Amino acid sequence: MSEGESVRVAVRVRPFNAREKERNAKLCIRMEDKTTTIINVEEDKEKKFTFDFSYWSHDGANERPDGYNEPAGEGMGTDGATYADQDAVFKDLGQGVLNNAYEGFNSCLFAYGQTGSGKSYSMVGYGTNKGIVPVSCDAIFKKIDEMKASPDAGKFQYQVTIQMLEIYNEQVRDLFAKTNPTGGLKVRMNPKSGVEVVGLTEWPVGSYREIDERIETATKNRTVAATQMNATSSRAHTVVTIAYTQLELNAKGPGKHSEKKAKINLVDLAGSERAESTGATGDRLKEGAAINLSLTMLGNVITALAEKSNNPNKKVLVPYRDSKLTCILQDALGGNAKTIMICALSPADINYEETLSTLRYADRAKQIKNKPKVNLDPTEVLIQQLKEENERLKKMGGAGGGADEEEVRKQMEKEIADKLEQMNKGWEEKLKEAQERAAAEGADGGNENKRKETEAHILNVHEDPVLSKAIVYFFPDGKETAFGNRNSAGGEDILLGGLSIRPDHCRVKNEGGKLSLSVREQCKVLVNGQEMPAGTTELNHNDRLSLGTNYYFVVVNPPQVASPPEGGWPDVDWDFVNREIAKAQGLSVDVNWSAMTEEEKRRALLNDELVQVMPRVTEANALALEMKRGISFETKITPVMTKHQGMISQVMVKVRKTDTGIEWLWDKVKFINRVYIMREHYEKMQEGTLDLSTMAQEEDPFWDPNDFMNMGYSTVFLKPIAYCMNIDDDYSIYHETQQDGVVKIKIEPCRPDGTRISEEDEGPYDDIDNPKDLIGKRLDVLVNIQYARGLNNKYSKEVYCEFEMFKAPNPQHEEGKFQTATMSGTTNPNFNYSQQVTWQSVDADVVQHLETGSVYFHMWGLQDDHSGGSAPTKRKLLTAQEAEAIQHDLKKKDEALEKEKQRLYSLCDQCVAGAQGNEATSGFLCAIADTLADAGVDVTRLLELANNVQPMGGGG
Numbered sequence: 011m012s013e014g015e016s017v018r019v020a021v022r023v024r025p026f027n028a029r030e031k032e033r034n035a036k037l038c039i040r041m042e043d044k045t046t047t048i049i050n051v052e053e054d055k056e057k058k059f060t061f062d063f064s065y066w067s068h069d070g071a072n073e074r075p076d077g078y079n080e081p082a083g084e085g086m087g088t089d090g091a092t093y094a095d096q097d098a099v100f101k102d103l104g105q106g107v108l109n110n111a112y113e114g115f116n117s118c119l120f121a122y123g124q125t126g127s128g129k130s131y132s133m134v135g136y137g138t139n140k141g142i143v144p145v146s147c148d149a150i151f152k153k154i155d156e157m158k159a160s161p162d163a164g165k166f167q168y169q170v171t172i173q174m175l176e177i178y179n180e181q182v183r184d185l186f187a188k189t190n191p192t193g194g195l196k197v198r199m200n201p202k203s204g205v206e207v208v209g210l211t212e213w214p215v216g217s218y219r220e221i222d223e224r225i226e227t228a229t230k231n232r233t234v235a236a237t238q239m240n241a242t243s244s245r246a247h248t249v250v251t252i253a254y255t256q257l258e259l260n261a262k263g264p265g266k267h268s269e270k271k272a273k274i275n276l277v278d279l280a281g282s283e284r285a286e287s288t289g290a291t292g293d294r295l296k297e298g299a300a301i302n303l304s305l306t307m308l309g310n311v312i313t314a315l316a317e318k319s320n321n322p323n324k325k326v327l328v329p330y331r332d333s334k335l336t337c338i339l340q341d342a343l344g345g346n347a348k349t350i351m352i353c354a355l356s357p358a359d360i361n362y363e364e365t366l367s368t369l370r371y372a373d374r375a376k377q378i379k380n381k382p383k384v385n386l387d388p389t390e391v392l393i394q395q396l397k398e399e400n401e402r403l404k405k406m407g408g409a410g411g412g413a414d415e416e417e418v419r420k421q422m423e424k425e426i427a428d429k430l431e432q433m434n435k436g437w438e439e440k441l442k443e444a445q446e447r448a449a450a451e452g453a454d455g456g457n458e459n460k461r462k463e464t465e466a467h468i469l470n471v472h473e474d475p476v477l478s479k480a481i482v483y484f485f486p487d488g489k490e491t492a493f494g495n496r497n498s499a500g501g502e503d504i505l506l507g508g509l510s511i512r513p514d515h516c517r518v519k520n521e522g523g524k525l526s527l528s529v530r531e532q533c534k535v536l537v538n539g540q541e542m543p544a545g546t547t548e549l550n551h552n553d554r555l556s557l558g559t560n561y562y563f564v565v566v567n568p569p570q571v572a573s574p575p576e577g578g579w580p581d582v583d584w585d586f587v588n589r590e591i592a593k594a595q596g597l598s599v600d601v602n603w604s605a606m607t608e609e610e611k612r613r614a615l616l617n618d619e620l621v622q623v624m625p626r627v628t629e630a631n632a633l634a635l636e637m638k639r640g641i642s643f644e645t646k647i648t649p650v651m652t653k654h655q656g657m658i659s660q661v662m663v664k665v666r667k668t669d670t671g672i673e674w675l676w677d678k679v680k681f682i683n684r685v686y687i688m689r690e691h692y693e694k695m696q697e698g699t700l701d702l703s704t705m706a707q708e709e710d711p712f713w714d715p716n717d718f719m720n721m722g723y724s725t726v727f728l729k730p731i732a733y734c735m736n737i738d739d740d741y742s743i744y745h746e747t748q749q750d751g752v753v754k755i756k757i758e759p760c761r762p763d764g765t766r767i768s769e770e771d772e773g774p775y776d777d778i779d780n781p782k783d784l785i786g787k788r789l790d791v792l793v794n795i796q797y798a799r800g801l802n803n804k805y806s807k808e809v810y811c812e813f814e815m816f817k818a819p820n821p822q823h824e825e826g827k828f829q830t831a832t833m834s835g836t837t838n839p840n841f842n843y844s845q846q847v848t849w850q851s852v853d854a855d856v857v858q859h860l861e862t863g864s865v866y867f868h869m870w871g872l873q874d875d876h877s878g879g880s881a882p883t884k885r886k887l888l889t890a891q892e893a894e895a896i897q898h899d900l901k902k903k904d905e906a907l908e909k910e911k912q913r914l915y916s917l918c919d920q921c922v923a924g925a926q927g928n929e930a931t932s933g934f935l936c937a938i939a940d941t942l943a944d945a946g947v948d949v950t951r952l953l954e955l956a957n958n959v960q961p962m963g964g965g966g
């Protein structure tokens with residue numbers, strides 16, 4: 011058995027982006043030869059990996075006037091690294107793939123990495139920095155032209171076809187087709203010819219320009235679809251397949267050609283980050299995770315293949331069939347193909363975890379072994395089969411042997427030759443027809459590029475830079491161009507699908523190069539982030555125009571290009587537009603990162619998250635409205651308890667059911683996931699393939715079961731415990747910076763058997779003078795949660811209190827937490843909870859925690875699903891226990907007020923003594939009296955005092 015050939019793996023690190031620069035991001039990647047080191051900046055630790063190729067594209071580049079990034083010189087990057095440009099990457103990877111194809115091997119090159127790490131830059135490229143796909147296509151035709159010019163030219167014929175598909179949410183779409191069947195194209199395993207995507211367009215091309223045009227048109231199709239749906243292409247996989255066939259005419263005698271055919275798959279994978287973060291949320295709706303089923307399965311296939319390569323004798327099942335992507339790439343992975351993987355890395359320390367996981371993935375991939383074979387000439391294959399068949403027949407009884415064999419062989423050869431000839435004829439015709447079709451469209455494309463130079467227009471701005479500026483709408487001079495809803499019957503020039511677009515939404519008029527925008531009543535249009543009232547406004551070059559919820563454009567007005575504002579025209583991308591909109595809504599987004607304190611930075615990062623989430627909240631509200639879900643969404647910054655960082659503020663989304671007032675709080679990941687599903691449902695509803703009235707509640711992305719909500723928390727500092735003293739107090743419960751009730755908590759050191767230590771007794775901790783004396787000893791405490799008072803009645807259907815103790819997990823609970831019993835129907839629950847918590851052996855961390863740390867007691871409550879949200883809550887009859895609790899509560903409040911009253915009285919006495927006859931003092935006392943009267947305190951004595959100072963209203 012042959013040894014097989016390893017998958018070759020390349021890594022490439024990109025420059026810092028504008029955001030990372032602004033944030034003074036730290037570099038966490040280093041490369042020396044084939045070694046890539048990732049540095050954990052916080053912990054000052056390193057991990058090393060080796061790969062077949064490593065490309066330093068982080069710095070040391072020089073931008074040519076045409077925009078191409080070339081190496082500024084040998085060793086000009088950090089630590090003497092040399093910049094790897096697109097050309098260098100193509101020479102190693104792209105050229106290698108092409109050479110394989112010329113020899114008749116199938117090959118596959120795929121790009122892996124988190125969103126924004128540079129996959130598309132390497133695969134497709136931007137502007138003059140063309141990536142592997144276009145450069146390879148160019149090279150193929152250069153090679154063909156070269157061969158055509160050689161003396162042997164007449165002997166050969168070359169056929170090139172291109173296919174382009176996208177996998178999104180396990181649906182395969184043909185990017186060359188104007189429309190795709192609902193549910194996507196089918197993928198089939200054909201035992202003879204391998205994997206087949208049924209009905210996928212295979213476009214014959216005769217030149218590089220034709221390929222380029224095809225890809226441009228496909229990108230346009232993708233952009234339109236993605237914008238309408240507001241889908242994020244970062245969750246889609248794009249596969250470009252180029253089939254290269256070389257025929258040697260009459261190689262085996264007249265009319266008998268030999269054929270060498272190879273397929274090149276170039277795969278730009280979906281962002282790798284979601285697969286993990288999606289899984290982590292454990293959302294009830296698993297569809298969210300299915301969006302990336304393909305990527306998860308690719309990981310499983312790679313793991314299985316790596317295992318198989320390392321243990322050749324072990325039977326390992328490789329789960330190719332589990333997803334569309336792995337099914338389509340089956341040949342490329344561990345099959346009959348040469349495979350290269352390029353892993354795109356972010357250089358910034360904030361992406362450390364993602365980048366490390368990419369490197370680990372890459373490390374596994376390099377262990378896979380493929381068994382590439384030259385694709386045999388189909389004639390040879392048939393003859394081989396024929397021979398084998400004959401052998402078999404001979405063995406069975408000699409009947410089929412001898413002269414017959416020669417006869418059959420001749421006949422077969424003739425048949426095959428005929429077929430091939432027919433195929434070739436078919437090819438010429440197919441190519442001609444495709445060229446004619448393309449020319450009809452292409453004329454448009456060429457024209458478009460010319461028009462862009464002189465005519466005013468807008469270009470789309472998309473979250474994925476690959477899809478940005480793919481769509482253009484012109485505003486011809488002397489004409490008014492109307493935008494409207496795709497479904498409207500009006501005579502609009504430009505029809506847009508998607509959310510919140512109305513018939514005759516807005517118009518742009520071009521009068522001699524001057525653009526004006528008129529907006530209709532109630533139509534959502536933003537210019538440079540500002541909401542436009544109905545009426546007419548001027549539009550200028552580089553203005554940002556946003557229509558409805560999904561459409562962002564940038565205005566291009568050629569006559570104005572030459573007079574830029576000070577500092578030049580800003581580069582408009584997705585981030586720019588979103589930040590501008592957020593700014594218009596009052597968020598501070600332009601911050602000087604280097605001058606900020608840690609706290610301010612945290613704040614700014616939260617703002618950043620808000621900028622990301624807010625447009626989606628707007629969209630979700632629009633979706634809910636159009637789908638009549640009776641749900642509203644709102645962003646919130648809420649303190650959230652996390653495993654590693656303790657209590658931190660996080661952007662959450664509050665979801666409210668408008669009829670019952672019931673609320674949920676979703677984290678960002680869950681919310682965004684849900685928005686994807688909402689969009690899909692909306693699209694299906696538009697298509698008429700989804701009936702919302704019959705949809706099961708479990709499938710509704712707008713819905714969640716009524717679940718416990720966090721009603722707030724109390725912070726209890728543990729310092730007394732460090733000195734083996736008791737804690738006993740009423741603690742305020744805080745909910746989003748507001749106080750919402752109190753909870754009575756007692757924590758006291760106790761004996762190992764759980765009994766209390768009274769003051770007179772000798773206890774196990776008598777000789778503890780310093781908290782450090784606890785180290786190595788056992789420590790037991792009794793935690794008492796007696797009651798809570800004044801809880802929010804919205805969540806009082808059921809309530810319980812929960813806490814976690816550092817390094818002393820509850821063995822009975824899967825996450826180690828402690829919980830009181832659940833109390834029903836009360837805002838003043840008497841938990842009467844007592845629990846022993848034990849540190850078997852206190853260590854230095856525990857001591858430090860006791861000295862400086864705290865425990866959070868979280869109150870959880872269930873909402874009453876039936877009580878009307880805005881309607882007043884009905885008063886229930888109190889049980890004896892509740893009545894007692896309230897009595898108790900009131901008594902305590904009274905006592906506290908009494909104390910405060912006495913204090914004020916004595917203060918007043920002092921005042922009176924010190925300031926007889928002072929007008930200001932009497933005013934002061936009257937004010938206090940008023941305040942106290944408001945609080946229900948008897949004020950006669952106070953008024954008396956005030957009057958003593960000066961008769962009320964009297965003169966001096």
Ligand code: ADP
Pocket residue numbers: 023024025027067079123124125126127128129130131132136244281354475476
């Ligand atoms: P992905 O496809 O992985 O989401 P992109 O390839 O679109 O990421 O890259 C994100 C951004 O980073 C783009 O603006 C791109 O121009 C830039 N970028 C990525 N790689 C490089 C590189 N090697 N050199 C310069 N810019 C790069």
Ligand code: MG
Pocket residue numbers: 129130131278474476
């Ligand atoms: Mg990309």
